[in-house]
Amino acid sequence: MAALACALLAWLIGHTVLGLCRPTRRRGLVELEATAVLVGLALLCVLFTNVVLAVGALTPAVGTGLALLLALPGLFLLRGNRAAARPLETTARPWSPGQRLLLVAISGFGALAIFAAASSPVQGFDALFHYAYKGQLIFHEGIGGEAWTSGTGAVGRIMTHPNYPPGVPLLEVVVGYLRGAFDEDAARPLWSLFALAPAGLLYSALRARGRTPALLGALVWISLPLLYYWRLPNGDSLLATYGLVFGYEAGAARFPEAGPWQRAASWNLDATAGLPLAAFLFGGYRCLAHARAATGDRADVMCGGLLLAGALLAKNEGLALVPLVILVLALAPGRPGGGGAGPDRTVGLGRLALVALLAGALVAVWFVARQGLPSVDEGYGARLTPAGLADSLGRVREVTGTFARAFGNVLLWNLLWPLFGCALLWALRRPRRLLGHEALPAALVVLGATGIFFAVMLVTPWDIYELEGTGVPSRLLFQVAPLAVFAAFALLWEPADEPPQSRN
Amino acid sequence: MDVPRAPLFARLLVGASLALTVITAGFGVHSVADWRANMQGRSVREQRASVSGVAWFRTEFTGLLDRLEEVLPPGARLLVEPAAGPALAASGERLGSPPRWFLPLTHYAWPVRVYVRRPEQAVIFFTYESWLDHHFEVLDIDGGGPATPEAVRLAAEDERAIDEHGIEWRLRIPTWPFSMGGLRLDRRVDGAWVEQADFPRPEWGA
Numbered sequence: 035m036a037a038l039a040c041a042l043l044a045w046l047i048g049h050t051v052l053g054l055c056r057p058t059r060r061r062g063l064v065e066l067e068a069t070a071v072l073v074g075l076a077l078l079c080v081l082f083t084n085v086v087l088a089v090g091a092l093t094p095a096v097g098t099g100l101a102l103l104l105a106l107p108g109l110f111l112l113r114g115n116r117a118a119a120r121p122l123e124t125t126a127r128p129w130s131p132g133q134r135l136l137l138v139a140i141s142g143f144g145a146l147a148i149f150a151a152a153s154s155p156v157q158g159f160d161a162l163f164h165y166a167y168k169g170q171l172i173f174h175e176g177i178g179g180e181a182w183t184s185g186t187g188a189v190g191r192i193m194t195h196p197n198y199p200p201g202v203p204l205l206e207v208v209v210g211y212l213r214g215a216f217d218e219d220a221a222r223p224l225w226s227l228f229a230l231a232p233a234g235l236l237y238s239a240l241r242a243r244g245r246t247p248a249l250l251g252a253l254v255w256i257s258l259p260l261l262y263y264w265r266l267p268n269g270d271s272l273l274a275t276y277g278l279v280f281g282y283e284a285g286a287a288r289f290p291e292a293g294p295w296q297r298a299a300s301w302n303l304d305a306t307a308g309l310p311l312a313a314f315l316f317g318g319y320r321c322l323a324h325a326r327a328a329t330g331d332r333a334d335v336m337c338g339g340l341l342l343a344g345a346l347l348a349k350n351e352g353l354a355l356v357p358l359v360i361l362v363l364a365l366a367p368g369r370p371g372g373g374g375a376g377p378d379r380t381v382g383l384g385r386l387a388l389v390a391l392l393a394g395a396l397v398a399v400w401f402v403a404r405q406g407l408p409s410v411d412e413g414y415g416a417r418l419t420p421a422g423l424a425d426s427l428g429r430v431r432e433v434t435g436t437f438a439r440a441f442g443n444v445l446l447w448n449l450l451w452p453l454f455g456c457a458l459l460w461a462l463r464r465p466r467r468l469l470g471h472e473a474l475p476a477a478l479v480v481l482g483a484t485g486i487f488f489a490v491m492l493v494t495p496w497d498i499y500e501l502e503g504t505g506v507p508s509r510l511l512f513q514v515a516p517l518a519v520f521a522a523f524a525l526l527w528e529p530a531d532e533p534p535q536s537r538n
Numbered sequence: 539m540d541v542p543r544a545p546l547f548a549r550l551l552v553g554a555s556l557a558l559t560v561i562t563a564g565f566g567v568h569s570v571a572d573w574r575a576n577m578q579g580r581s582v583r584e585q586r587a588s589v590s591g592v593a594w595f596r597t598e599f600t601g602l603l604d605r606l607e608e609v610l611p612p613g614a615r616l617l618v619e620p621a622a623g624p625a626l627a628a629s630g631e632r633l634g635s636p637p638r639w640f641l642p643l644t645h646y647a648w649p650v651r652v653y654v655r656r657p658e659q660a661v662i663f664f665t666y667e668s669w670l671d672h673h674f675e676v677l678d679i680d681g682g683g684p685a686t687p688e689a690v691r692l693a694a695e696d697e698r699a700i701d702e703h704g705i706e707w708r709l710r711i712p713t714w715p716f717s718m719g720g721l722r723l724d725r726r727v728d729g730a731w732v733e734q735a736d737f738p739r740p741e742w743g744a
Contacts, residue, residue, distance in 0.1 A: 139559070146566040153573045155585055157592045167645040174649070180703075181651075188692075189617070189699035190657040192644045219582060244543065250552055257559040262566070265591070279564035281571070296591050297572065298565055410658050448562075449555035456551060495664060528543040 036213035037152070037223035040205075043101050043212075044074030044227070046108030051077060051340065053111025055333035057118065059324065062241065066119045068234030071227050072317040073337045075310070076344025077104065078208050079201035080396045083177075083347055086204070087403050090176035097211030129245070136249035143256040144230055150262050151303040152223035161305045163194045166218035169203035173216040178403060186408045197407040199400060201347030202307040218305060225303045228313040229261055232516040235320055239520055243527040251523040254453075260446045260512050261309070264301035264505045269293055274445060301505070301512075307349040308512050314344035315355055316516035319476065322363050322389055326382035335385055339392025346397045351513055358482050359475075360390050366475040417493035426492040433491045436498055437484075440508045447508070454480065454518045457525040473524035476517045483514045594642035598718055602639070603646055605739060606709075609723065614707050615651045617700060618643060620673050621680065621710035621720060638666065639711055653705055655696050670713065700726075 048070030061069070078101065085100065086092065092100075129137075156166055171181050177200055184190030209221035233252040240248040267277025267285055273292050277285035286295035302309035321338030324330045342359070345352040364386050409415075416422070441451040458477060461468045468474055487510040494501060544552075576588040586595040593599065610616065618640040640660065644652040654660045655677075659669035673679050676689045677696070684693045708731055712720035723737035 139556075142563070142566075143559075146563075146569075149566070149573075150569065153569070153577065155582060155589065155595075157586075157589055157595065162594070162645055163641055170645065170648055184653075184703075185657045185661065187657070187699060188695045189653055189655050189703060189705070191651060191653055192640060192657045192661050194641075194661055247544070250556075253559070254552070254555060257556075257562055259562045259565075262562060262569075275561055278561045278568075281564075281568035297589070299589070299591075408658070410661055412662070444558055445561070448558040449551055453548070453551050453555060456547065460545060460548070526544040526548040 036209045036220050039212050040078075040101075040209045040221070040224055041071070041227055043105045043208075044078060045071050046074065046105035046112065047077050047101070048072070048074035049108035049112045049115050050104055050106075051336060052333050053107065053115050055331070055336050057115075057333035058331040059329045059334065060118065060120050062238050063116065063119045064234045064241075065238035066115060068231040068238070069317060069321075069337055070115075072231045072235075072313055072344070073340050074105075075205065075224075075227065076314055076317075076340045076347075079204055079347045080340065080343050082204045082208060083200055083397070084399050086172055086177055086200075086207075087399050091172065091174060092211070094211045094214045097208065101208060101211065127245075133245055133249055136246070136253055140233065140249065140253050140256055143253070144226075144233065147229040147256065147261065147303060148223065148226040151226040151229075151305075154222070154299070154304070156218045156222055156305045158300045158304045158306060160307075161300075162218070164198055165202045165305065165307060166206060167193070168198075168200060169206035169210070169218060169221075170216050172200060172203055173207045173210045178406065182407055185410050193410065195350075195409070195411050197404050197409050197411075198307075198350055199347045199352070199397075199404075201344060202305075202310055202349070204347075205310075206305070222303070222305050225305050225309060228309045229256060229303065232313045232316050235317060236516060236519055236523075239320055240523050240527070242529050243524065244529075247523050247527040251519050254448070254450060254523075255516055255519045258448065258450065258512075258515060260508060260515075261302050263298035264446065264509070265296065265299050266445060267295055267298050271445060274298075278445070301509070308509055311345055311348040311352055311355070312513045312516055314341045314348055315352070315359065315513065316520070318342040318345055318356070318389075318393075319359050319363075319479065319517060322359065322386060323472075323475065325385040325389060326363060330382075330385055335388050335392070338389040339396065342389065342393035343396035346393060347400065349513070351510070354486050355479075355483055355513065356393065358486070359479055360386060362475045362478045362482065366478065367469050412495050414490055414493065417495075418489060422493045423489060429492055429498060432498045433488060436491065436502045437488060437507055439502070440511060443508065450515065450518060450522070451511075453526075454522045457522040461525040468525075471525065473521045477521040477525065480514045480518045480521060484511065487511065594639075594646065599639060599642060599646075601718075601739070602721065603643075605737070606643075606647055606650060606723075609734065609737060610650050610707060613649050613651070615653060615703060615705040616643075616647070616707040616709055617653045617655075617705045618709050618711060619655065619679065620670055621712045621722065643709075653700075653703060 045067070051073050052066070052070055081100065081104065082092075082097070156162060171177075171179075175181060181191045181193055182196045185193050185196055205224060206218050206221035207216065209224060210216035213220055233256045236255050237248045237252040240251045266274040267282035268274045270292065273285060273289060276288070277295060278298055280288075282295045282297055285292075302312075318338050318341035321334045321341060325334040325338055342356050345356050364383055441447070441455075454477075461471065461473075461477075487507050490510075491498065491501070491507060577585045580588070583600065586592075587597060587600070589595050606616075638660075640652055640654050643650075654669075656669055656672050659665040659672065672692075677684055677693050678689070684690045706726045708724040708726070710722040710724070719738055721738050723734045724731035725734055726732075
């Protein structure tokens with residue numbers, strides 16, 4: 035119940051932000067609500083990071099009061115925001131049976147996302163020790179006390195990655211405020227929002243290409259296996275497939291001699307940070323893309339800043355991915371964000387700079403505080419140097435192999451990566467058109483992120499195969515999965531010729 | 539449907555990808571059945587116990603938590619150290635194995651504050667053997683104590699830190715071979731560690 039209350043508060047907070055910005059760009063209802071939810075979650079991360087850093091641990095009453103204070107205006111702004119959104123489809127072509135089927139499938143997987151997030155306890159190593167433990171500490175002790183700083187002494191308390199950003203633990207803390215006690219399991223259902231909102235954003239981003247590709251894109255995202263499980267029922271792919279379709283117990287009964295069988299479980303709905311990062315990054319990308327286009331408005335700038343700040347507070351990888359998104363959108367030609375002539379390039383760049391400044395300002399206090407926290411990690415910053423990379427060139431073949439296996443792992447990805455690759459090759463037939471294509475920046479971010487992850491795996495002190503056994507690099511690639519879905523469908527489907535006002 | 543505007547190969551690829559969602563949908567159906575059979579209406583503890591493959595949901599670990607809750611006062615400061623030989627590599631034990639239970643303890647035993655020596659080495663798996671070396675080779679905790687002047691200095695440094703943190707309790711967890719009966723809880727009295735004789739449950743075995 036506390037997670038549901040938190041979801042409602044986040045949604046209203048998002049409407050507060052959107053309403054106060056007085057948007058001039060007409061958003062579809064799906065885009066409006068998906069943006070509101072993500073912006074609300076991002077603002078909760080930003081607000082409580084800054085408040086807890088400033089005044090220390092809050093009482094549940096104060097924490098709840100602050101969240102309510104932000105949500106309250108949303109109650110009054112909600113109706114206006116929805117009225118300003120594009121009306122429900124009245125003039126569009128009627129829904130075909132196939133489209134209705136796609137909608138049913140999306141709804142089914144949406145329900146699975148909610149069920150999967152709400153029905154199991156938090157159990158993964160990262161989910162517990164990188165995030166939930168910190169949430170418990172923030173709830174009771176605040177950020178930066180002995181538990182955070184004693185990890186490098188002769189004797190001290192243990193913390194994995196003390197300088198990881200606190201956004202995800204803080205979401206669990208907010209749920210704790212609402213229920214009066216910390217419990218990571220109570221916050222787990224909140225993660226379904228990070229699966230549902232990008233589905234809405236994908237639908238609205240692809241809607242200009244027709245209802246069918248928009249539905250297909252949303253379905254490809256919400257049905258990604260990596261959302262629901264990473265650990266497969268059996269080590270053998272065929273047997274794992276059997277175990278997934280018929281249940282691992284049926285697999286164990288039918289093939290008892292085929293090694294250990296286990297329940298498929300644990301990845302991003304298990305309250306880790308990859309899913310929030312993916313959602314915030316894609317939401318931020320969409321806002322930025324709109325902000326630099328002619329139709330961009332204040333809400334795009336404000337929401338873009340908040341969502342990118344959310345991405346920076348979700349996971350350390352945000353430190354690389356957020357600048358990458360901003361840089362690519364600043365340099366890429368074309369007019370993302372819909373039709374119409376783009377604004378003066380300087381205006382577009384100015385809006386991007388505003389978003390970057392806003393995101394930076396919102397997380398500045400955390401990054402100052404972070405300087406006082408030990409890293410206690412693999413030290414990738416020091417390893418990712420020209421010399422470090424040169425020393426690791428001998429591992430290129432191994433790392434390439436792990437990426438190839440990840441891209442081809444249909445049990446975790448379905449066919450997303452072949453689809454993305456084929457879309458890129460297809461678009462490369464007409465390079466001049468590709469240069470101005472709306473989806474080019476998204477594709478470049480995916481490629482750039484893949485390059486960064488490749489470099490990280492080159493210099494990692496871990497054994498490559500041991501790391502692969504923990505789900506890397508798929509876990510990393512997941513952070514740009516919504517961008518990959520968007521790029522693939524936008525590159526493959528031409529915009530439809532329906533009248534724009536009929537789209538929603 | 540809208541007039542398809544994607545190339546045929548793309549539509550085929552998307553179709554094949556969607557066909558694969560049957561696998562995920564199958565997982566969803568079995569998850570619901572599994573939940574109804576094993577988790578619906580159960581306590582969080584029972585739900586956790588029904589999850590396989592998670593070391594910190596095992597009954598040995600939750601039993602240890604219960605026992606610590608009985609014995610330690612709220613907010614107690616507890617030093618966790620390894621006992622018995624550093625045979626980690628040979629044991630094949632991994633992240634969540636009993637020797638590294640200090641990690642889940644630090645979360646699940648809260649408000650008990652869990653401390654270790656050299657936490658930086660303890661927390662990262664690939665420096666964990668160095669952490670064991672510090673205990674068994676430098677400090678020689680299961681032998682005659684530190685032998686070299688440098689080891690004596692390091693041991694004194696550790697003792698000072700233990701005092702500074704106000705640590706009053708110590709839990710020794712056997713590395714390999716592990717047994718629940720090998721767990722030992724000590725209390726610091728006048729600077730010396732005194733074993734709490736009644737700590738291991740009788741059913742844990744000696």
